[in-house]
Amino acid sequence: MTRVYNRKIQKPVRQRLRNDAPKAERLLWWRLRGKQVDGLKFRRQYGVGDYVIDLYCPAAKLAVELDGESHFDPVPEAKDAQRQAFIESFGIHVIRFTNPEVYKHLDVVVEEIWRVAKERVSRRQEDLPESPLGKSGRRMGVSLRPSIGSRAKASR
Numbered sequence: 059m060t061r062v063y064n065r066k067i068q069k070p071v072r073q074r075l076r077n078d079a080p081k082a083e084r085l086l087w088w089r090l091r092g093k094q095v096d097g098l099k100f101r102r103q104y105g106v107g108d109y110v111i112d113l114y115c116p117a118a119k120l121a122v123e124l125d126g127e128s129h130f131d132p133v134p135e136a137k138d139a140q141r142q143a144f145i146e147s148f149g150i151h152v153i154r155f156t157n158p159e160v161y162k163h164l165d166v167v168v169e170e171i172w173r174v175a176k177e178r179v180s181r182r183q184e185d186l187p188e189s190p191l192g193k194s195g196r197r198m199g200v201s202l203r204p205s206i207g208s209r210a211k212a213s214r
Contacts, residue, residue, distance in 0.1 A: 062148070064105040072103040072110055082157035083124050090122075095172050098179070106148060109141050114150075115171075118178035121145055121152045122171055124160060133188060151178060179206055 073194070079087070079102075090100040090113060106116035106122075113122040125138075142152045153174055155167050 062107055068105045068108075068110065072105060075103045075110055080124070080126060080157060082126070082160040086122070086124065086155075086160050086179045087113065087169065089164065089168050090171070090177075095168065096176065098172075106145050106150065109145060111145065111150075115175050117182075118175040119148075119182070120171075120175050120178055121150050123152055123154045124157060125154055126157050197210050 083102075087100075087102055089095070091102075093099055098115050098117055100122075101114045101116065102112070104111045106121075111121040114120070115122075115202075123138075123142075139208070145152055148204050153171070160167055
């Protein structure tokens with residue numbers, strides 16, 4: 059099976075992107091790193107196929123993309139749309155912000171990321187089938203440990 063996420067061959071590219079990150083990305087990362095936003099883990103420069111996502115929250119399957127000036131020409135916009143369609147084909151939701159939005163309204167950007175992430179996490183949890191273990195974490199009506207008597211019989 060072909061590996062799709064964080065391919066080893068991309069590692070130098072991802073490291074270079076992290077080291078040469080634009081100021082807006084570094085500002086936003088400073089606010090998202092270390093589970094500062096409601097305990098949600100974010101990753102920087104996360105690979106999906108041939109593409110690299112600026113910031114990614116695995117629990118929410120949420121990609122955060124920051125767009126600088128180069129993204130507003132027709133050719134890069136078309137490439138961004140193709141890239142986004144590929145990423146979304148893996149069930150990853152993409153939200154975009156411009157660098158000026160991050161500079162001028164960092165708190166609003168973080169709040170919007172938090173809102174979308176929490177909504178997606180709760181929706182994903184609702185989609186999970188109910189565990190065969192009850193709410194207590196034990197199988198309902200079934201003991202997983204053999205009783206003392208059955209252990210004695212088994213050792214004979």
